[in-house]
Amino acid sequence: MATENTTDTSLSLTGLVDETTYTVTVVAKGDGVNTLDSEAATSTFTTTAVPALDAPVNLALDASADPPSESSFSVSWDPVADATGYTATASADGEGDLPGAIDDSGTPIKASFSSLSADTEYTVSVVALGDGTDHLDSTAATLTVSTTVHVETLDAPTGLASSNVTYNSADVSWDAVEGAESYDVTYEVTPEG
Structure with missing residues (x-):
């Protein structure tokens, strides 16, 4: 009293x-x-x-960064008044929350995510942090981002050779390429000259 x-x-x-x-x-x-x-x-x-901070606004893919790849992407958002910092996480079904590397040195605020799974839809959540005295943490702003499909270029066939060549046929063979499901074989008359 x-x-x-x-x-x-x-x-x-x-x-x-x-x-x-x-x-x-x-x-x-x-x-x-x-x-x-x-x-x-x-x-x-x-x-x-105690009032909560406003949720971050304009959460989007970071226009100044590379587009999403098979394992990474970056997002950005507008600063929140009175925020002491931010948390940014990306989550997907079957995966835990992955923290983003936050860059709050400029405007907009940015977060980059790496070591992600290819061809996966992630929900990005960004929270503005309050000081716990005058402001509590905000609710999360969310954005859905998909990583690209992992695509590998197969090695070129090696050991290409012809055999059993006659006046109207020939056999061609090559070494198997790991991961190849089939082969396209094109042949044409070689121009003289």
Whole structure:
């Protein structure tokens, strides 16, 4: 309990705890000789919750970075007033939350993600962090981003050779290429010259 004396008809109370009900009692003080103290007037109020920061806005693929690849992408968003920092995570079915590397040195704020799975849809969540006293963390802003399909270029066939050549046929052969499902074989008359 705290008691303060004032000659004004209002008083700002500070240092209160959020989401707490307070009872205020005001007594008009007399001089003790000609006027006596009044009876107490009582009122209650409940303090509000500490406000959360606004969620980040304009969350999108980072236009200044490379487009999404099979294992990485970058996003950006506008700064949030009073934020002390940010968390950015990417998650996909069957995978845990992967943290992004945040760059908050400029505008917009950026986060890059790497070591991702190819051909996978990720949900990116960005939260503005409050100081815990005057502002709580924001709700998450989200964005869906897909990594590209992993594509490998096969090695060129080696050991290409012809055999059993006659006036109207020939056999050609080559070494197998790992991962090849079939081969396109093109042949044409070689121009003289």
